[in-house]
Amino acid sequence: MEDLFVIPHQEMIQELQDTYAEAIQLSLCMTDRFGRMFTRPSSIQGREEKVERHREPFEVLFKEQINKISGLHIPALYDSWVPGIHTIIAPVVVNGAPVCYIWSGILLLERMKDRIRPSVREAAKDKALAGFLEEVLEHTPATGLEEAERKRLKVGRLAEAVSTLLERSEASRGLEERCRQISHALQAACHNEPFPDDKIRRMVEISGLGEIFGLALQTNDGQYMIRQTAGPGSEGLSGVIFREGEGFLGQAVLNDGPSEWSSIQRDPRTLFFHSKGVKEACSIYCFPMRSSHNVRGLLFCIRTSPRLLSSDVLHFEKMFLSLMGAYIGSQIAYSQLDKQLARIKPLLDVGRFMVTIPDIKRMLFTLVDVSLNLAVYPIGAMVVYREREQNQIHTVARGLDNRTVEVYSREMVRQYFSKEQAYGLSPVLRQKGEGRTAVELPIGYEDDIHAVLVVEIQSSRDAEDSKEILNALSTMSGLVLKLLHEKQNSSKMAGQMAELLFETIRSSQPEKYRASKRVRTLIAKLAGWNGLTEEEAAILERVSLLTEQDPDVLAAFAPFFRQEAEILKEYNAIIEHKGRGGESPGFSKESEMLAAAVEYVMHGEDLAAVEQLKAVSQSSRSAFRHFIISSKTEESQFLIQTLNAEAAAKPKAESAEAALESAAARASLSPREKEVLQLIIRAASNKEIAAALFISEHTVKNHLTNIFQKMGVSDRAQAIAAVFNRK
Numbered sequence: 001m002e003d004l005f006v007i008p009h010q011e012m013i014q015e016l017q018d019t020y021a022e023a024i025q026l027s028l029c030m031t032d033r034f035g036r037m038f039t040r041p042s043s044i045q046g047r048e049e050k051v052e053r054h055r056e057p058f059e060v061l062f063k064e065q066i067n068k069i070s071g072l073h074i075p076a077l078y079d080s081w082v083p084g085i086h087t088i089i090a091p092v093v094v095n096g097a098p099v100c101y102i103w104s105g106i107l108l109l110e111r112m113k114d115r116i117r118p119s120v121r122e123a124a125k126d127k128a129l130a131g132f133l134e135e136v137l138e139h140t141p142a143t144g145l146e147e148a149e150r151k152r153l154k155v156g157r158l159a160e161a162v163s164t165l166l167e168r169s170e171a172s173r174g175l176e177e178r179c180r181q182i183s184h185a186l187q188a189a190c191h192n193e194p195f196p197d198d199k200i201r202r203m204v205e206i207s208g209l210g211e212i213f214g215l216a217l218q219t220n221d222g223q224y225m226i227r228q229t230a231g232p233g234s235e236g237l238s239g240v241i242f243r244e245g246e247g248f249l250g251q252a253v254l255n256d257g258p259s260e261w262s263s264i265q266r267d268p269r270t271l272f273f274h275s276k277g278v279k280e281a282c283s284i285y286c287f288p289m290r291s292s293h294n295v296r297g298l299l300f301c302i303r304t305s306p307r308l309l310s311s312d313v314l315h316f317e318k319m320f321l322s323l324m325g326a327y328i329g330s331q332i333a334y335s336q337l338d339k340q341l342a343r344i345k346p347l348l349d350v351g352r353f354m355v356t357i358p359d360i361k362r363m364l365f366t367l368v369d370v371s372l373n374l375a376v377y378p379i380g381a382m383v384v385y386r387e388r389e390q391n392q393i394h395t396v397a398r399g400l401d402n403r404t405v406e407v408y409s410r411e412m413v414r415q416y417f418s419k420e421q422a423y424g425l426s427p428v429l430r431q432k433g434e435g436r437t438a439v440e441l442p443i444g445y446e447d448d449i450h451a452v453l454v455v456e457i458q459s460s461r462d463a464e465d466s467k468e469i470l471n472a473l474s475t476m477s478g479l480v481l482k483l484l485h486e487k488q489n490s491s492k493m494a495g496q497m498a499e500l501l502f503e504t505i506r507s508s509q510p511e512k513y514r515a516s517k518r519v520r521t522l523i524a525k526l527a528g529w530n531g532l533t534e535e536e537a538a539i540l541e542r543v544s545l546l547t548e549q550d551p552d553v554l555a556a557f558a559p560f561f562r563q564e565a566e567i568l569k570e571y572n573a574i575i576e577h578k579g580r581g582g583e584s585p586g587f588s589k590e591s592e593m594l595a596a597a598v599e600y601v602m603h604g605e606d607l608a609a610v611e612q613l614k615a616v617s618q619s620s621r622s623a624f625r626h627f628i629i630s631s632k633t634e635e636s637q638f639l640i641q642t643l644n645a646e647a648a649a650k651p652k653a654e655s656a657e658a659a660l661e662s663a664a665a666r667a668s669l670s671p672r673e674k675e676v677l678q679l680i681i682r683a684a685s686n687k688e689i690a691a692a693l694f695i696s697e698h699t700v701k702n703h704l705t706n707i708f709q710k711m712g713v714s715d716r717a718q719a720i721a722a723v724f725n726r727k
Contacts, residue, residue, distance in 0.1 A: 018042045020158045027105030035063030075156035090159035108140045209317035210303035217297040236277030247272045252286030259286045280304045319475035359534045364396045376462040384412040385451040412452045427471045437463035441474035445482045502545040520544045522597045531685035543567045577615035592620040629717040663723040667710040676703045
């Protein structure tokens, strides 16, 4: 229990318990597997203190009942303690086993009160507890069977919610820990030294795939020797020779990719391992070590436990050992790690930073860049991502022309995302024209495909050499994607809670309600203009709806509104500081943006009100002013075009394209500078311009300096005005 329940989760579970108790009008508490209460009782009749006073005898009763219901896996209406007095017991199941229990207060069925009163005195060995229970019994109304069943189902829903919270938390912590372990192990092995025997032993020993590991190297054509072993009972395997086609290991070296066999306890081929001292073998996983299309050796793992691994763990561990097989094979071929490190370092970087990637868009760009660094002689790469909620397809590409990107996108949608989906999560090599080969790498988790990475490579041989390490990259990307999806779901839940809290002021403060909606719209545009990430923008939008809430109350919703509460505290401090002199105390960019937007809207869209916010830095106030001016310029342009379209008799205004062309010609802008100016007109930030044109932010700044100099302006707003306000 100590490993599963950290303080933030315990607080959230307490909130859930209190909410459910109030909703179903039933007292609730939770205990661990030994009957010890770890939440405060949620009593609907104000008896929390009395329950706490009788905590010890209650826990004795809980323990006795748990011993009787060890096989319970669903919520039950239970009356074993005192016949006629029912209580609801709901086990919270994590990874197939109950880890704690939810207990309800007494449910007294109709016409049972007088019959069971004597039984209470007999069942409650503690006199004080008996008196307390008699008091509760006296004030407990009768409950019908249908109502009791409804409450049982509701308590079951609470158990499911707690179970989901704990399982996801445990999986997330486990995945992060494995990523750190593997990243450290790979870094320890990556030094310019000869074949690192001891380091490879340590690297395979941290894997959770099995208990016994072995490394076999080719000695002669068709013959291999097991050089290294690790794990209990593996000593007898060291030095053993086997040939191609003999047993599991001999068959594995003949396969192109990894091999695995499960439930092999009665397979005669296990006699090879039994004769060498391995007492039990339930599964075996083999990873050939290839170099230049030749098998140089074999990395294998024997699982002696029949307990099944989760699909996530299984995929992750196989990916790790598959990567190690590719790594060792290259090490044998070159004897030095220099060349292999040049290809594997980006993957190590992904492993090190995989849990810090902020959003899916950033992950897709990173994936394409890393794949081009890992592949041998790549031509280009692209990733096709399906966003299910919006039913949209997104693509990111490097090195491929528009026509090729369009063709690949259509093929990937048809082959991987249509009802007639033809492929699973395994990589596919597809021959293209002029000897080129495309490596298609589905990315997903839990046997569900969410994206496809396509890397076009110059030859089929180079594609074969690249396939294994690219497959490891795609598998790792699937795990990153799962973490990001879970993060999105958490953000979505926080957004829904913010909307609910916002709706509470609709009737009591209608003016504030309408103004806050305008602030939210303004914040959404301002966040994009300032280059905030999707996550940062979503947080700031939620805060814009919560300005009437107490930040300390929001913090109690942890972990949902932790960042929102901090921004709101700073926002309140800025408003309190309004009109005072002195230097700015130094607040976060987000709180300053929020304060400027709120003051601007609340004072009838008057920029002078923003200048009164002395706690907001001068640079933030100036940036907000530029944003408003550029926004109004765009709105004016749209209005002029609309009016001209309606007034057919009047001369047509110069189109946006024509105005841009004219301004670019007057200022003698280069084609690239004209592209940058076009994006400025669309209110794109430096970061968005860099992403759209595939250049660095530093290069964008250089272009802006040249554009402003040629046009005779000093900032974005003046540049936009110069385009559309030509006399």
